[in-house]
Amino acid sequence: MKVLNAIFFVALSFVSFSQNIEKLNGDALFGDIQARHIGPALMSGRVSDIEGSLADSKTIYIGTAGGGVWKSTDGGVKFNSIFDKYCQSIGCVAIDPSNEKIVWVGTGEVWTRNSTSVGDGIYKSTDGGRSFKKMGLPNSDRISSIQINPNNSDEVFVGVQGALWGANEERGVYKTIDGGLTWEKIFYIDENTGCSELVMDKENPSILYASFWEHRRTAWSFSSGGENCALYKSVDGGKSWNKIHNGFPQGTLGRIAVTIAPSNHSILYSVVESEDKAKSGMYRSDDAGKSWQHLNADFGLVVRPFYFSRIVVHPTNPDIVVKAGLFGSISRDGGKTFKGLGQMHPDIHDIWFDVNQPDKIFVATDGGLYRSLNMGGTMQMIENLPISQFYHISVDNQKPYNIYGGLQDNGSWIGPSSSPGGIEARDWQTIGYGDGFRVYPHPTEPQITYSEMQGANAIWRYDSRIMQQKVVKPLQVEGDDKLRFNWNAPITTSLNAPDRLYVGSQYVHVSNDRGDNWKRISPDLTTNNPDKLNQEESGGLSKDNSGAENHCTIFTIAESGLDENVIWAGTDDGNVQITQDGGKNWTNVTENIKGLPANTWCYHIEASSFDKGIAYAVFDGHTSNDKNTYCYKTTDFSQTWTSIVTDEIYGFARSFQEDFENPNLLFLGTEFGLYVTLNGGKNWVKFENNMPSVAIHYLDMQKETNDLVMGTHGRGVIIMDDVSPLRQISEEIMTEKVHFMKVKSFEMSEQSSFGGTSTPTQFVGANPSTAAKIVYLLPKRHTFGKMKMWVEATNGEFVAKLTPGKKKGINIVHWNFRSSVPKVATGKTFTAGGFTAPRVAAGEYTVKILKGKDTFETQIQVEYPKNSVFSLEERELQFKTSKKMYNMVEELAYMVYQIDLFISHAQKSAEENPKLKKGTDKLIAELTALKEDLVVTRGDNYVGAVEPELREKMAEAYAAVTGYFGAPSQTQLDNIELIENEMIESRKTFTSVMNGSMRKYIQALKKNEMALPVVKSYEEYVKK
């Protein structure tokens, strides 16, 4: 067998491992580079659907607007993300009632606000959400409902609401009879009308209710309602359908919600959007839809049907009805009257009753998931759902740096990239109301920040030193048309002038005094198309002019960091304009972008940091129902543009980041995750290491740390720490057995380990490592044979063992700058002081890897913090004292080792030869007495602890000196002197015993030709 194995492995070594960057997939390339999630979760994000188990109410799934699917198995106390690999915009989640391991997910949120994302089909899990498989309907865009026959897991009905931004035929009711392998469209109205709700009578699965909704969004309008909006019923498993409008209002209808009372299947509730406002609102049928009675048209029932059309009925009482809405409404009289749900974040989208204890409800809101134990009377937020939806982020240059950003319906925030104990809710500071968007620090005075709310209704300048805010938005002046601001209006600062601020309406406005005074420096840069400026008419049957549809506005402004006169501007109606004279003259260069459909939203322009003529532009066509990826590069001030998109990218893009050092290292944020290119866009690789397929609305890079910071619209802020290894990957290094990446010198953190106040049910964002990072690339995974890694001082002295990474691709090994703990004397209990390893001095260290028979090495530099309060003299004293104590701890350990050895040896000798007993008894007594002064020989590691002996006192003094980075205090030195004196006395006693009873014992052993104790040398004993 050995021979076979040998042949097998030799043969493998002949297989060519040569590969090029293009062929590497993400897993093989990125290795240990992991995404770091920092949340926040304190304001959470929009939850679109809740589905709980009927059998086991501890199992709850939630679907979110942009953060995927989360599952709780503890009754909703903690949730884990289970859908990271797939589309994160969720329409609905459904558990198979006959086999709860089967879980279906329909993607594409159905609460169709302007910022909603898109779906890409239906998914199924057969293992309770551990893994999913895509089961089709790839063009469904939005799936509103999944209904599973409780008697047949393979029979599933799906309501497809369909595309929001255009016509499509993949709408209506679909059915599978083979568990999703094939689908049949069993009910279809037209390409503009989708199934917004599908409900099955679980007592008779042949009975189905389906509401159809005609609706459409454009970038500048929304329309709800039409002649085809209707509620249908099928009693034959979807073969035939009939309208059930007896009692419904006449005229045009809009979105219709429908549900069945679980405790009485003849009772239905429906909420109807109607042309006749007096007849909008809540309807009830007590005869399974044969007739309807209008009950209520309160504001809470008719508000924004596109956002709130969900009704849920109590599991056992058919008269308790809850309606989603701005605040949520609950009725206890069968829908006649309603009151509001308890206080929580507004915008309620779904409610779930725990069937086993119906007073317990969960509520899905724009600000996360809430739980109530008294049926909505008081609400408690779930605090571990980091599903916040950032529209934009930026970073500052502080240490640690901060992230600034605005959230959908959750204001504007500043949070740190690291914090003692992890990044907690308390670390985030609010700096804006309403929906938050672009937030920037002043480039040189980060106490000053700029933030805004929707439509630039306010742009604030906030000074945290005096805690004052001032509205500093540009205003219409003589000669201007009414200013048009996008919902997400562009603000940006300048790399050339710290007090400069740009804001875009249809014009570019600039302020050189932090927003106090403004100058318009452009004409209207948009198409100014009057057909797209009728927002007052938006909404369809229910007017909805929130500012979300403001159009023909500037969306992105980029001033070159290399020349303040070069400014690019991109508009939401597809224009790209450039000025090279600071705004005096603008050129519309849109026509130079070949292959880009007209009027495609220019989402982001990135001015290169390498050449002022280079820029990148990202276009998002999804509001025209175009989901292609558009990213272009110009190298000649927009004279020509070249697409840098390849087929490897999935999903439309919104954000882009150019590396600061390697012009070929580029990052593209798409609706389905992050893509990276190492060769300027010839090939792209998806980054999936702890990185969900989430929409990335903005990318930024922190220059000092080289961190790529992602503002995601559904998973908060995600950071790819230190991208510098990616700068160094080339085809050449892929051929080396081990290639160490160049790393900058490491500063040893001297920050306290205090921190952390969160409870176990609160989300805490991960901190970056403060350790040294040894980065190397393996072209092949190490699977067979030894691989070891360690650190040496420049003189070759061993310092510390490390655990090597063995992945194919990039490996990152952390070293905490510590050497080994001292060997401590054996006692009855542990001594905590012995858990401390000394930190190394600043300087150069060699890191070595032994791989098979080959040794590879690299050098790293370690530095003290630049802002340290400790002098080198203080450090010298600390090192000297620590070293002295380290040696003393080990000397004591060696002494106790000998004592234990001699006692044991003497006991055995006495047993073998009773004539020795008299001598051994004396020896053992003397050694035991000494040992009892050296280490604790009784007690335990908790409250049974006994008074400390020399070992405990010594180790404590050692740990105190070693754990601090400055000089020991005089009190500590005095204490050490006391310990040292005690050690001297112990040494004397030991020597005395050795020269007395021990010498006699050895003589007796020799005389009786008995084996002498074999004692390790000191060096051998303490060897690490």
Place this chain on the structure above:
Amino acid sequence: MKNLAISLLFIASSFILKAQDITADEIVKNYIENTGGKKAWSKVNGLKMTAAINVQGMEIPLVIYMLKDGRTATIVTYQGITFSQDVYDGEVLWGMNPMAMKAEKAESEKLENYKRGIGEFPNDIFNYKNLGYTLEFVGEETKEGVECYKLKLTKKDQLVDGKETENVIYYFIDKENFVPIVVEQPIVSGELAGQTSVTVMSDYQEADGLYFAFSINQMVEGMGGSEIVISSVEINPDVDDSIFAFPGE
């Protein structure tokens, strides 16, 4: 030499081609064959592994005993103090409480779950059929940068807080070498419920004709791990039964 190289390359290539339409059973057979062969493994009745864990500059030595009859013990030595963890003597599952420094029995549910796994020797996929487990080939996935076969092992149900719960483990077998390099197991109870336990294996080396992973790195997915480095594996060791015996509370 050239001809030999070509021949060996052919052998390797044909082996890899064959792997494309492989079954779970064939993957396990290959794994067993490549790590010593069924016959050699069948003669193994016990293992003694001498190892160490390196945690933040502290190297903690340990010795792991695993016997075919289910008895097991992990004996840790630190600061000269020896204490036993996860010991099963054929009846009692126990370990030392590190605070009180005394032996304590594991809770009954943990014991029951342990008993249900007796027979998983040297691990749970070697003789999965005899144990009544099911093993499915569920696809290919990249782990540790290399392409792997993903196997789903469904074992006997386990008790979780009093409820019978599915007990599933995923094995990722390196397609080139047919040895497991990653094992993933969903965590079903406690604070980490819902997350995944990940074990990464490497440094396969020979001991008495059998191949073992000498590096075992255990972690919760997305977090740092602790590497157990094995320095020696003794096959069919002489074991003093007293190391398993529950010493009483």
